[in-house]
Amino acid sequence: VARRKAKDTVQEFELIRALQRRFPARAPGLIQSIGDDAAVIAASTTEWWHVTTDLLAEGVHFDLRTASPKSIGYRAAMANLSDIAAMGAAPRFLLISLAIPSSLKQPQILELYAGLMEACREHGVVLIGGDTSASASGLFINITLMGTTPVRRALFRKGARIGDGVYVTGTLGDSLAGLQILRGRPSTRRRRPDLRAVDHRFLIQRHLHPTARIAEGRWLNRHGWATAAMDISDGLSGDIRHICVESRVGAELDAALLPVSAACRAYAECRGFDPTELALAGGEDYELLFTVSHERQAAVERQARAHGYRIARIGVIRPRGFGLQLKSSDGVLHPLPMTSYEHFR
Amino acid sequence: VARRKAKDTVQEFELIRALQRRFPARAPGLIQSIGDDAAVIAASTTEWWHVTTDLLAEGVHFDLRTASPKSIGYRAAMANLSDIAAMGAAPRFLLISLAIPSSLKQPQILELYAGLMEACREHGVVLIGGDTSASASGLFINITLMGTTPVRRALFRKGARIGDGVYVTGTLGDSLAGLQILRGRPSTRRRRPDLRAVDHRFLIQRHLHPTARIAEGRWLNRHGWATAAMDISDGLSGDIRHICVESRVGAELDAALLPVSAACRAYAECRGFDPTELALAGGEDYELLFTVSHERQAAVERQARAHGYRIARIGVIRPRGFGLQLKSSDGVLHPLPMTSYEHFR
Numbered sequence: 032v033a034r035r036k037a038k039d040t041v042q043e044f045e046l047i048r049a050l051q052r053r054f055p056a057r058a059p060g061l062i063q064s065i066g067d068d069a070a071v072i073a074a075s076t077t078e079w080w081h082v083t084t085d086l087l088a089e090g091v092h093f094d095l096r097t098a099s100p101k102s103i104g105y106r107a108a109m110a111n112l113s114d115i116a117a118m119g120a121a122p123r124f125l126l127i128s129l130a131i132p133s134s135l136k137q138p139q140i141l142e143l144y145a146g147l148m149e150a151c152r153e154h155g156v157v158l159i160g161g162d163t164s165a166s167a168s169g170l171f172i173n174i175t176l177m178g179t180t181p182v183r184r185a186l187f188r189k190g191a192r193i194g195d196g197v198y199v200t201g202t203l204g205d206s207l208a209g210l211q212i213l214r215g216r217p218s219t220r221r222r223r224p225d226l227r228a229v230d231h232r233f234l235i236q237r238h239l240h241p242t243a244r245i246a247e248g249r250w251l252n253r254h255g256w257a258t259a260a261m262d263i264s265d266g267l268s269g270d271i272r273h274i275c276v277e278s279r280v281g282a283e284l285d286a287a288l289l290p291v292s293a294a295c296r297a298y299a300e301c302r303g304f305d306p307t308e309l310a311l312a313g314g315e316d317y318e319l320l321f322t323v324s325h326e327r328q329a330a331v332e333r334q335a336r337a338h339g340y341r342i343a344r345i346g347v348i349r350p351r352g353f354g355l356q357l358k359s360s361d362g363v364l365h366p367l368p369m370t371s372y373e374h375f376r
Numbered sequence: 377v378a379r380r381k382a383k384d385t386v387q388e389f390e391l392i393r394a395l396q397r398r399f400p401a402r403a404p405g406l407i408q409s410i411g412d413d414a415a416v417i418a419a420s421t422t423e424w425w426h427v428t429t430d431l432l433a434e435g436v437h438f439d440l441r442t443a444s445p446k447s448i449g450y451r452a453a454m455a456n457l458s459d460i461a462a463m464g465a466a467p468r469f470l471l472i473s474l475a476i477p478s479s480l481k482q483p484q485i486l487e488l489y490a491g492l493m494e495a496c497r498e499h500g501v502v503l504i505g506g507d508t509s510a511s512a513s514g515l516f517i518n519i520t521l522m523g524t525t526p527v528r529r530a531l532f533r534k535g536a537r538i539g540d541g542v543y544v545t546g547t548l549g550d551s552l553a554g555l556q557i558l559r560g561r562p563s564t565r566r567r568r569p570d571l572r573a574v575d576h577r578f579l580i581q582r583h584l585h586p587t588a589r590i591a592e593g594r595w596l597n598r599h600g601w602a603t604a605a606m607d608i609s610d611g612l613s614g615d616i617r618h619i620c621v622e623s624r625v626g627a628e629l630d631a632a633l634l635p636v637s638a639a640c641r642a643y644a645e646c647r648g649f650d651p652t653e654l655a656l657a658g659g660e661d662y663e664l665l666f667t668v669s670h671e672r673q674a675a676v677e678r679q680a681r682a683h684g685y686r687i688a689r690i691g692v693i694r695p696r697g698f699g700l701q702l703k704s705s706d707g708v709l710h711p712l713p714m715t716s717y718e719h720f721r
Contacts, residue, residue, distance in 0.1 A: 058502040061469070070504035072469065072522075075420030084505060084520050086473035090512035124406070124417065128431035128518050157403040160415035160429060166516075167435035173473050173518035175429050177417075 089169035104146025112243035119252020120178035130166035186260035191278035204309030209238025230294035260321035281353035284346035434514035449491025457588035464597020465523035475511035531605035536623035549654030554583025575639035605666035626698035629691035
């Protein structure tokens with residue numbers, strides 16, 4: 032889930048660790064429990080099932096004053112589709128729970144569903160269940176999404192090895208820039224004279240209508256290209272920590288290699304930001320972050336071009352003791368700042 | 377899910393119908409979509425997977441002022457276990473999402489989990505995933521529970537036939553009586569001189585520590601005894617409508633046959649209630665409601681006694697045009713009142 036406060040992300044991480052210590056999950060057929068983008072179950076001799084769940088809270092993850100119910104529904108589904116993409120799985124079935132405040136009327140609920148279903152249709156996902164009830168305060172949306180891979184074939188956060196290249200799909204920071212435009216004071220909300228209309232539209236669209244990298248995830252998984260993978264929902268600088276923790280490694284990122292769209296670069300210039308900051312902190316881009324062993328990098332890059340998948344190598348996996356460092360444009364290494372999406376909104 | 381307002385239950389029902397019309401769910405391997413206690417997926421050649429999800433809202437489904445986090449966690453898990461019981465399935469894996477207000481501290485969250493895990497341990501369920509985030513207002517708990525049955529072997533709401541006997545497990549109304557005691561004004565909260573301490577404790581315990589009828593559900597399913605089944609979470613008088621709608625039948629219930637515990641009867645007497653009203657409206661008993669064909673009733677009743685399962689025949693399935701009627705103690709048929717749990721709290 033994207034867009035919770037940095038503090039909460041840290042708290043969640045601690046809480047999950049506390050729970051894992053307290054309730055270690057072992058069961059026949061359980062491949063992956065808490066700690067990755069989805070839980071993995073060996074449900075048959077041919078398929079692994081991947082299950083992910085996300086709870087989105089009004090005023091924390093979305094704002095009914097600035098986003099339409101349809102866009103909120105679409106983005107809620109996409110956040111979960113992205114988790115399934117990060118496992119290299121094909122999404123299959125969705126369950127949705129709603130706690131609905133009395134202020135929200137049935138047409139708005141149906142609009143929310145329409146947004147959800149639009150995201151599902153794009154990926155052949157079927158709504159199979161759910162729950163609706165009253166809420167004393169605010170709209171809450173829980174999505175559970177199930178997907179499949181062939182057995183013994185999935186992308187995990189653990190598995191990155193020293194020397195592996197660090198890659199991302201697409202471009203980073205666009206969604207955050209789009210959100211800032213939508214949330215900005217009237218002066219920023221109107222297009223600034225120096226930001227082209229096409230860039231303005233592109234950034235807003237990237238925020239309201241993100242795309243989960245299902246095809247890219249399945250491609251990486253099918254060929255066994257990636258040693259580790261996850262999706263970027265909270266921002267690169269926070270999310271890469273998960274791969275490093277689970278894989279017990281460090282990482283060195285190169286600011287000059289971070290893929291930033293021309294629109295995002297133009298936006299950052301207008302606002303006087305370093306676009307690197309947007310790329311590091313920007314959540315909800317729903318790009319994939321993955322690692323590839325040194326000897327496979329040339330083949331992966333060639334194949335990606337052949338498929339029309341945009342990927343960029345942004346760094347390299349280092350030993351654990353190296354920690355997380357960012358090479359800035361002057362070639363000097365600095366500790367990777369723990370900025371987060373929320374930080375910037 | 378139990379304990380939403382009667383109005384909300386009706387709205388949910390309408391909403392679900394609207395969604396089913398709008399998004400008919402058909403997919404390879406999808407056995408049951410929206411409209412039963414769980415969705416059913418043919419995940420392998422040997423097993424069906426059953427998936428249910430529930431979203432519980434503070435101030436609607438639970439109250440942190442009158443219930444401990446541990447009891448709230450336990451009961452949240454039990455509500456979902458009961459849905460899996462109603463499918464005749466063995467519960468396997470649980471995912472939990474929490475939206476946590478800043479007023480709730482980590483020890484309370486861990487207590488909530490401890491309650492959840494206690495319920496899970498009783499039934500061999502393993503926590504495999506989840507999500508935690510901030511809430512701007514109130515605690516929200518979403519549980520997704522997955523269970524299994526052998527293929528082509530499950531209990532559905534549809535399937536009841538005219539002439540089938542209508543049965544329930546256990547006794548009805550205890551949980552509502554316990555809740556009323558817990559919520560009562562100080563005068564009712566203290567044990568009334570005419571209610572024995574043992575009855576008082578029993579009713580509170582039935583509310584705080586309900587039991588999902590997993591064993592009974594699996595037994596009914598294994599032998600193919602039940603033609604239809606569901607769990608009673610919102611109250612018999614509301615829930616039986618679901619079986620009648622899905623099975624396209626009516627039903628006649630007999631007030632004199634409703635199983636009411638001695639404690640509940642004593643409580644009703646103290647409060648000047650008709651215990652029938654408690655039995656009809658009482659939700660969260662998590663008993664199973666099921667139907668059995670005429671020729672199998674004697675065998676089912678004999679087998680239940682042999683296993684130590686308490687079941688009671690409370691009526692008979694009638695044609696659709698009969699609607700829902702209750703035979704009162706004077707032998708006269710009345711339309712079944714649309715009371716609900718909330719009505720009584």
